[in-house]
Structure formats: structure tokens, C-alpha cells
Amino acid sequence: MSSAASLRCRECGKEYPLSLKYVCGDCFGPVDVVYDYDSMGLNRNSFVSRPKSLWRYHEFLPVELSPESTELQAGYTPLVNSRRLAGELGLGRLYVKNDTVNPTGSFKDRPAALGVARAVQFGLKSVGCASTGNLAAATSAYAARSGVPCFVFVPYDIEPAKVSQAQAYGANILAVEGTYDDANRLAAQAGELYGIGVVNINLRPYYVEGSKTLAFEVAEQLGWEVPDHVIIPVGSGAMLHAICKGFEELRRVGLTDRVPRRVTAVEPAGCAPIAHAFQKGSADVMPVEAPRTIAKSLAIGDPGDGAYVLKDIRKYGGEVEEVHDEQIVDAVYLLAKSEGIFAEPAGGVTIAALKKLVEDGRIDKDESVVCYVTGSGLKTPDLLEGSLPRPTRVKPDARSLSQVIAR
Ligand SMILES: Cc1ncc(COP(=O)(O)O)c(C=O)c1O
Numbered sequence: 001m002s003s004a005a006s007l008r009c010r011e012c013g014k015e016y017p018l019s020l021k022y023v024c025g026d027c028f029g030p031v032d033v034v035y036d037y038d039s040m041g042l043n044r045n046s047f048v049s050r051p052k053s054l055w056r057y058h059e060f061l062p063v064e065l066s067p068e069s070t071e072l073q074a075g076y077t078p079l080v081n082s083r084r085l086a087g088e089l090g091l092g093r094l095y096v097k098n099d100t101v102n103p104t105g106s107f108k109d110r111p112a113a114l115g116v117a118r119a120v121q122f123g124l125k126s127v128g129c130a131s132t133g134n135l136a137a138a139t140s141a142y143a144a145r146s147g148v149p150c151f152v153f154v155p156y157d158i159e160p161a162k163v164s165q166a167q168a169y170g171a172n173i174l175a176v177e178g179t180y181d182d183a184n185r186l187a188a189q190a191g192e193l194y195g196i197g198v199v200n201i202n203l204r205p206y207y208v209e210g211s212k213t214l215a216f217e218v219a220e221q222l223g224w225e226v227p228d229h230v231i232i233p234v235g236s237g238a239m240l241h242a243i244c245k246g247f248e249e250l251r252r253v254g255l256t257d258r259v260p261r262r263v264t265a266v267e268p269a270g271c272a273p274i275a276h277a278f279q280k281g282s283a284d285v286m287p288v289e290a291p292r293t294i295a296k297s298l299a300i301g302d303p304g305d306g307a308y309v310l311k312d313i314r315k316y317g318g319e320v321e322e323v324h325d326e327q328i329v330d331a332v333y334l335l336a337k338s339e340g341i342f343a344e345p346a347g348g349v350t351i352a353a354l355k356k357l358v359e360d361g362r363i364d365k366d367e368s369v370v371c372y373v374t375g376s377g378l379k380t381p382d383l384l385e386g387s388l389p390r391p392t393r394v395k396p397d398a399r400s401l402s403q404v405i406a407r
């Protein structure tokens with residue numbers, strides 16, 4: 001059973017009942033779900049025979065379980081001990097949290113599963129989202145599973161594979177002639193005008209809770225150890241903030257005894273508003289008007305949780321890194337050939353940042369590192385075209401093989 005108790009403003013602390021509220025009525029701050037941690041009564045053995053999906057942590061999630069929400073089995077993705085990549089980079093303990101293998105191919109299955117389930121429990125008749133692509137597919141899939149119509153608002157120029165994926169799940173796609181921030185504004189208006197449960201806007205407090213499970217799983221998969229250092233890709237910053245909240249909650253209930261010593265946030269250089277604020281030592285994030293990056297999932301010029309990412313990074317003593325498109329492509333390729341994990345650019349940014357930290361001598365070779373790889377390369381199949389050699393052409397005759405395969 002869920003132990004969710006109320007909503008609380010992140011800024012002024014005012015409490016609200018669990019409702020469709022998403023900004024504080026007093027100060028316009030965002031509101032978060034708070035739990036009755038003392039009633040959870042959990043220990044490490046509590047999880048042994050639970051389902052291998054994010055729903056194994058249901059006490060920490062703000063919805064009641066139903067077959068429609070749980071049967072697609074989002075989460076509990078592999079934590080891959082990446083020995084070959086570690087060896088290549090000269091690191092000791094490196095793990096990749098492979099969230100490319102979620103039901104719709106990205107970590108967005110986690111928040112979408114929560115957002116849609118909560119919309120259904122509120123009795124809303126339709127759902128939707130503003131998306132850079134992955135959330136579109138995830139929300140559409142969970143809406144299809146729950147039998148509710150779905151409206152997704154995307155910038156018109158996102159990758160075609162992501163649009164067709166969402167369309168396959170039967171969603172109505174609204175390709176907005178503008179940036180992600182324009183799509184986001186229009187989705188907010190649609191939510192108000194038509195009573196749509198927009199998972200990452202009016203259902204945001206519930207939606208973000210899904211991404212906390214990225215912290216829970218990593219700790220559990222390491223035998224309830226907390227990694228020294230986690231590296232996280234950032235678009236709006238919602239996932240990074242949720243992962244930090246997840247580690248804090250585990251410590252709060254005594255399942256672990258500390259939080260990570262270091263959190264590194266990564267943005268693509270063509271859309272790095274939080275990195276720029278971090279470099280200037282500023283607490284204010286200045287929006288990027290026209291994002292330009294191959295990591296389109298991260299092209300969010302005005303990140304909603306940007307200021308909270310800065311706070312988290314300062315609290316945990318980390319950095320906000322920016323990586324260039326060429327470094328991202330190299331990293332995608334390096335991860336695929338060393339570990340068999342094919343990421344989209346937004347997932348590859350964490351490996352690019354890791355490589356940069358190693359090259360600059362800014363990482364301790366003995367620390368345990370987890371890189372979150374959050375989206376599948378199958379979503380952006382054109383990415384490596386042009387940078388890879390042509391396939392070797394052979395005649396359909398075994399004799400032609402002697403020229404291309406050494407004995
Ligand atoms: C694959 C992938 N990784 C990371 C992110 C960033 O997540 P957030 O916007 O919560 O920072 C996104 C956002 O769309 C994404 O699609």
C-alpha cells in the first residue's frame with residue numbers, strides 16, 4: 001500500500017491534501033508528495049519476493065496498485081557491471097543503469113506509469129504530456145493500457161521514430177511549430193481548457209515520483225550499498241531531483257546509511273542553461289532560446305527544475321558538465337561496443353561526461369560510479385550513420401569469405 005500522506009510546497013512548506021494541485025497557492029512553488037515514513041515498516045528482506053518492476057517500492061509511490069498500471073512492468077532494469085568500459089577508462093568500479101530496456105525504451109516509463117495511473121485514480125477522462133519525444137511514447141503506451149485517450153504535444157522537429165512510436169500506441173500527436181518550451185505552454189493550456197491530465201504539468205507531483213525508483217533500484221542492486229558517485233543526464237532536471245530524493249528517502253527509512261558523495265549533472269553543450277549558471281556561480285538559470293543539439297530529448301531551453309538541480313549539485317558537491325555533439329556520438333559508440341548497450345544521444349551524454357572527467361583527472365579511480373543511461377539507440381537509428389564504416393559486401397559463396405575473415 002502507498003504511504004503517501006499529503007502534498008507539500010518545496011518553497012514555503014505549506015501542506016495540501018493529495019489532489020490535483022501542482023503549484024502552491026501561496027508562493028507558486030512546486031509541490032511534492034510527502035510520505036508517512038514511520039508507518040512503512042520496511043527492512044531489506046521486505047523486497048525479496050516482490051515483483052521485478054518499479055512497483056516493488058509501492059510504499060514510496062503515490063498511487064494504489066492496479067493491473068492497468070503494473071502489468072507493463074516498468075523499471076527494475078539491469079545495473080550492468082561495466083568491466084570492459086571501466087578497463088578502457090582506467091576505472092575501478094563502474095556500473096551502467098541500463099534504462100534503455102524499459103517497455104517503451106526509455107526511463108520515461110517510470111514517471112509516465114505513475115502519472116497515468118494517478119490520472120485514472122482521479123477519474124480524469126484523458127491524459128497527455130509535453131514531450132521531447134520519449135515521454136510521448138511512454139505516456140501513450142500507459143494510456144493505451146489504461147484505455148484512456150492521450151494527447152501529446154511535441155516540437156515539430158523531433159526524431160520521426162519517436163513520433164511513430166507514440167502514434168502506434170494510438171495517441172493524438174500535436175506537432176507544435178516551436179520549441180519544447182512552446183509545446184509545454186500549449187499543453188498546460190490544453191490541460192486547463194479541456195481537463196486533460198497532463199502528466200508532466202498538472203500531475204507533475206505524482207509523475208516525478210516514478211523516477212525516484214532509479215535510486216532505489218541502484219541501491220538494492222548493489223546489495224543496499226550507495227554508490228560514491230552518480231552521473232545523470234538533465235533536460236528539465238526532474239529526474240535528477242527525483243533520484244536525489246530517492247536516495248534521501250532510503251536513508252530516512254534506514255534501508256541505507258548515506259547518500260551518494262557526488263552527483264554529476266550532464267547537459268549537451270547546445271542546450272546547457274544549468275551548466276552556464278553553475279559556471280557563473282549563479283542560482284538563476286537563464287533560458288536558452290534556441291537549443292541546438294543531437295541530444296534532442298535534452299533540448300529543454302527553460303528547465304523547470306533547473307534551480308533545484310543547482311541546489312542538489314551544490315548540496316552533494318558535484319558539477320554540471322556540458323558535452324559536445326561529437327563527444328556524445330563517440331560515447332554512444334564506445335558504450336555499445338564495450339558493453340553491448342546501445343543508447344540514444346541523451347543516454348550517451350553520461351558516458352561522454354565520464355570520459356571527460358577521466359581525461360581531466362577529475363575522478364577518483366577507486367570510487368564506485370553509476371552512469372544512468374536513459375534512452376535506447378533504437379529511437380535514433382540515424383545517429384551513427386555516416387560515422388561508421390560501410391558493411392563488407394560479399395558474394396553468396398563461402399569461398400568469398402577467405403578474403404574477409406582471418407582464420
Ligand atoms: C532519454 C532521456 N534522458 C534524460 C532526460 C532528461 O530528463 P529530465 O527532463 O527529467 O531532466 C530525458 C527527457 O526527456 C530523456 O528523454
Ligand SMILES: [Zn+2]
Pocket residue numbers: 009010011012013014024025026027028029
Ligand atoms: Zn509555497
